[in-house]
Amino acid sequence: MRVGLGQFNELTDEMCQFIKQMGCDDFLMNTPKLPGDEGHWKVDDLAALKAKADAYDLRLMALENVPIPFYLDIMLGGPEKEAQLANMITTVRNMGQVGIPILGYHWIPVGVWRTQEPETLRGGARGTRFDLQAHAEAPLNFDRVYSEQQMWDNYCWYLERLLPVAERAGVRLALHPDDPPVPALGGVARLFGTFEGFKKAMDTFDSPNHGLDFCMGCWSEMGGHDNVMRGFDAFVPDGKIAYIHFRDVRGTRECFHECFIDEGQVDTYAVVQRLKQLGFDGFMIPDHVPATVGDSGWHHRGRAHCVGFMQAMIQAVDRQEAA
Amino acid sequence: MLVGTRVSPDWLHRPDDLRFLKQIGVDVVDITMDFIPGFLEAGMRLSREGLQQAVDAIGEAGLRIERINSLNSQTIDTFLGREGTERELDNVAHNTELIGEFRLPVLGVQCFQASQFGHFPGPDYSWVEGRGGYQHLHSDLSDALVDRPAPEGSPTHDELWERTIRIFQTVVPIAERFKVRVAMHGNDPPVPKLFGISQILYDFDCFDRLFAAVPSDYHGMTFCVGTRYESGQDVFEGIRRFGEQGKIFHVHFRNVHGRIPIDGWYEERAPDEGDLSMTQVAGALQDVGYTAAIDYDHIMRLVGDEQGKAYIAFCVGHARGILEGLAAGETRGEGM
Numbered sequence: 210m211r212v213g214l215g216q217f218n219e220l221t222d223e224m225c226q227f228i229k230q231m232g233c234d235d236f237l238m239n240t241p242k243l244p245g246d247e248g249h250w251k252v253d254d255l256a257a258l259k260a261k262a263d264a265y266d267l268r269l270m271a272l273e274n275v276p277i278p279f280y281l282d283i284m285l286g287g288p289e290k291e292a293q294l295a296n297m298i299t300t301v302r303n304m305g306q307v308g309i310p311i312l313g314y315h316w317i318p319v320g321v322w323r324t325q326e327p328e329t330l331r332g333g334a335r336g337t338r339f340d341l342q343a344h345a346e347a348p349l350n351f352d353r354v355y356s357e358q359q360m361w362d363n364y365c366w367y368l369e370r371l372l373p374v375a376e377r378a379g380v381r382l383a384l385h386p387d388d389p390p391v392p393a394l395g396g397v398a399r400l401f402g403t404f405e406g407f408k409k410a411m412d413t414f415d416s417p418n419h420g421l422d423f424c425m426g427c428w429s430e431m432g433g434h435d436n437v438m439r440g441f442d443a444f445v446p447d448g449k450i451a452y453i454h455f456r457d458v459r460g461t462r463e464c465f466h467e468c469f470i471d472e473g474q475v476d477t478y479a480v481v482q483r484l485k486q487l488g489f490d491g492f493m494i495p496d497h498v499p500a501t502v503g504d505s506g507w508h509h510r511g512r513a514h515c516v517g518f519m520q521a522m523i524q525a526v527d528r529q530e531a532a
Numbered sequence: 533m534l535v536g537t538r539v540s541p542d543w544l545h546r547p548d549d550l551r552f553l554k555q556i557g558v559d560v561v562d563i564t565m566d567f568i569p570g571f572l573e574a575g576m577r578l579s580r581e582g583l584q585q586a587v588d589a590i591g592e593a594g595l596r597i598e599r600i601n602s603l604n605s606q607t608i609d610t611f612l613g614r615e616g617t618e619r620e621l622d623n624v625a626h627n628t629e630l631i632g633e634f635r636l637p638v639l640g641v642q643c644f645q646a647s648q649f650g651h652f653p654g655p656d657y658s659w660v661e662g663r664g665g666y667q668h669l670h671s672d673l674s675d676a677l678v679d680r681p682a683p684e685g686s687p688t689h690d691e692l693w694e695r696t697i698r699i700f701q702t703v704v705p706i707a708e709r710f711k712v713r714v715a716m717h718g719n720d721p722p723v724p725k726l727f728g729i730s731q732i733l734y735d736f737d738c739f740d741r742l743f744a745a746v747p748s749d750y751h752g753m754t755f756c757v758g759t760r761y762e763s764g765q766d767v768f769e770g771i772r773r774f775g776e777q778g779k780i781f782h783v784h785f786r787n788v789h790g791r792i793p794i795d796g797w798y799e800e801r802a803p804d805e806g807d808l809s810m811t812q813v814a815g816a817l818q819d820v821g822y823t824a825a826i827d828y829d830h831i832m833r834l835v836g837d838e839q840g841k842a843y844i845a846f847c848v849g850h851a852r853g854i855l856e857g858l859a860a861g862e863t864r865g866e867g868m
Contacts, residue, residue: 223835230663230665230834231846232804265664330555331554331557332551333555471849472557476860501555502552509837509842510556510841513845513846514845514846516846516849517847517853518852518853518856519849520850521804521811521850521851521857525811525857525861528857
């Protein structure tokens with residue numbers, strides 16, 4: 210079980226150094242800033258990222274999320290879906306060629322939603338907040354309503370075609386939950402906000418090249434500590450967890466706020482202990498962290514805090530297991 | 533246990549920075565007396581107004597002062613046997629009374645450091661690159677430890693004991709009256725001589741000698757994990773030895789690579805990459821019933837972190853993780 214970093218889109222020298230200085234060897238990037246006018250990522254651009262990581266003796270484990278326009282019509286069943294699929298196939302093959310092992314993806318064409326005015330945390334730090342009631346009157350995001358069945362059909366159409374490509378390319382597709390995990394937002398049904406949703410995705414498209422980007426924050430939103438444990442119990446033994454976002458909230462899917470990792474509703478010690486017992490050998494990264502006074506846009510301080518916490522928690526569990 | 537951190541005097545006027553500490557999960561802070569407005573100007577005498585201002589500034593951030601530490605320059609005349617000793621001891625008594633009135637839990641009293649004697653070339657501290665190029669301290673003592681005659685006029689071992697005990701005989705009875713715990717940190721670096729100049733608080737037996745000379749339940753130590761490890765002694769034995777006597781009042785929770793008697797050098801490192809498992813250290817502290825602060829101590833340099841705050845955040849997150857891990861193990865009866 211390793212601690213890594215991620216959630217940035219430009220791989221600067223300073224970032225590489227910072228990751229190493231945090232004691233990490235693994236990282237991922239979110240929607241890296243790469244040329245993509247043609248709707249896919251090119252080998253040379255991907256290879257440059259990989260080479261930079263290699264130069265710092267870092268493992269570029271995953272790219273999380275292509276830009277939504279790369280596959281929006283695939284998600285919505287729009288007219289460009291065939292062309293977008295061809296491009297996604299190119300991107301996956303290129304990643305495989307370069308040796309970037311995981312492509313994180315989500316099925317939320319309307320994106321992550323939060324409610325204005327973040328929650329005030331200890332010392333006046335700020336954590337993002339979501340309150341479903343505040344969005345009751347939200348207009349449709351697209352031309353019409355997209356039902357659960359339509360979104361599932363579109364999902365199947367995509368996975369049936371892309372997953373075999375990923376298998377041949379040696380790339381693993383990792384599914385991120387719908388955040389917030391409510392049934393629908395902006396008129397678009399959200400498939401992956403329940404245990405059953407993930408189970409269905411993993412069972413229907415059962416392959417070593419398909420897994421979960423297990424966002425502990427979202428799983429906590431879905432049902433707190435017990436739900437997080439249920440998710441790990443169900444998916445770690447089958448090797449279905451590609452990596453973990455180590456984040457937490459207080460509240461429920463309808464109304465929650467993000468918080469520091471040491472003040473959430475998940476018992477993080479129990480989680481790390483269970484992950485170890487279940488044999489999880491992947492990596493986990495800090496996800497969103499609260500905004501502290503004077504922090505950088507990427508929240509260097511907040512992330513450093515989370516990395517320190519995660520490393521200590523792993524050590525604490527290791528020590529107990531060794532006793 | 534509480535998570536503590538030191539703040540330098542300029543933080544008095546940096547309310548946002550104090551708030552930052554609260555945000556990342558710091559419980560208490562450690563200050564030096566020059567944090568108190570007017571202290572230096574009054575010739576190292578505390579004032580009620582100054583103390584109130586400091587207590588208020590820290591309180592407004594949701595924190596409180598756990599330890600107030602003396603500067604070793606406050607008793608330099610005493611250590612060197614110079615005129616001015618009486619004035620210094622009068623200040624020390626006055627300061628202890630006020631700290632008592634303000635009910636600050638721990639008063640740090642400093643010992644003589646060889647570096648306080650003039651013409652001292654200093655141990656060779658340098659910043660070296662660690663993982664990913666972060667900068668941490670490296671101290672090579674090979675030259676400082678070469679046996680040489682004591683410099684003219686430097687205090688002898690016996691003189692230092694006599695003078696140090698005098699300071700403690702002044703402080704401890706007053707502190708006792710107010711239930712303030714007086715904590716000796718010991719020498720940094722923890723060696724009996726540097727460039728031939730004596731130091732007297734470098735190992736466990738030295739601490740015992742001091743406690744025996746001025747016996748009190750309010751007389752104990754800042755157990756500095758870093759210097760205790762550097763000294764070559766067993767940190768865990770030390771925690772048991774002093775913890776069981778109830779002598780550990782404050783903890784500097786710093787990790788180190790290298791031991792002076794064995795290596796002739798040591799390096800201060802990030803908490804997760806020194807020779808010690810800080811989880812194990814915290815477990816040992818818990819085993820002896822220690823409940824006060826652990827303070828990660830010195831700040832190393834990360835890329836782009838000019839103010840040291842990402843490093844502080846890392847250390848505080850690490851400490852919180854350790855404490856949560858210990859608490860969880862305890863609750864479940866797993867004998868962490």
